[in-house]
Amino acid sequence: MTEAIIFVIFPLCLAFSALSDLFTMTIPNRVSAILLGTFVLVAPMVGLGLPAIGMHLAAGLIVFAVCFTLFALNIMGGGDAKLLTASAVWFGLNASLMEFLIYVSFFGGLVTLLILMMRKQENAILASGLPVPHLLFTANKIPYGVAIGLGGFLAYPSSPLMMAALARLH
Numbered sequence: 238m239t240e241a242i243i244f245v246i247f248p249l250c251l252a253f254s255a256l257s258d259l260f261t262m263t264i265p266n267r268v269s270a271i272l273l274g275t276f277v278l279v280a281p282m283v284g285l286g287l288p289a290i291g292m293h294l295a296a297g298l299i300v301f302a303v304c305f306t307l308f309a310l311n312i313m314g315g316g317d318a319k320l321l322t323a324s325a326v327w328f329g330l331n332a333s334l335m336e337f338l339i340y341v342s343f344f345g346g347l348v349t350l351l352i353l354m355m356r357k358q359e360n361a362i363l364a365s366g367l368p369v370p371h372l373l374f375t376a377n378k379i380p381y382g383v384a385i386g387l388g389g390f391l392a393y394p395s396s397p398l399m400m401a402a403l404a405r406l407h
Contacts (some may be wrong), residue, residue: 239282243402246275247327247393251386254320258382260370264316272323273297276398283401293329293397300325300338317381324389333395340388349379 250272254264280290304318321341328334352373355362359374373380393399 239279240402240405242275242279243283243398246279247272247324247398248390251324251389254316254382255380255386258316258380260372262372262376262378262380264314264320264382266316266319269316269319269323272320273326276323276326279398283398283405285397285401289329289397292331293326296328296330296334297322297326299330300334314378314381317385320382320385324385327398328392328396331397333392333397336395337388337392340391341384342388343384344387345379345381345384348381348384352379 250268254268257268258264276293277290280293285293301318301322304313304321307313308315308318324337325334328337355369356374362369363374
């Protein structure tokens with residue numbers, strides 16, 4: 238049961254967040270709350286001790302501090318900051334967190350460039366009949382939840398929780 242939770246909750250929350258951000262330019266707070274709450278419940282069940290759990294929570298605090306600064310400077314949205322923080326807790330202070338953040342940065346740049354190019358070609362895209370969410374053209378935001386989701390999907394297999402869940406299956 239614990240392994241199923243680890244295999245499903247994180248990816249499902251990321252997918253839901255990415256789609257929500259893409260279509261509505263919002264990431265529901267409950268997604269970040271579910272990620273944090275599930276981590277706190279599942280981490281001890283896979284054998285993470287208090288020091289390891291503390292390091293995971295420290296990762297979240299560090300990412301939160303950076304994200305809060307970016308939010309205060311109006312560079313990052315609040316939903317993105319909360320989702321990135323809650324996701325960082327699932328990785329902890331190790332190489333998998335850096336892998337996650339590098340993927341998120343890379344995909345964030347790609348998503349930003351793609352949307353800026355689309356906005357310059359708005360009339361042609363709309364005339365083509367492609368089903369593109371209208372908010373991508375009208376909102377003065379970038380749906381960074383998409384980048385967080387993609388980065389999370391790629392880095393998650395190397396996260397301590399996923400590795401612990403896989404080890405328990407053998």
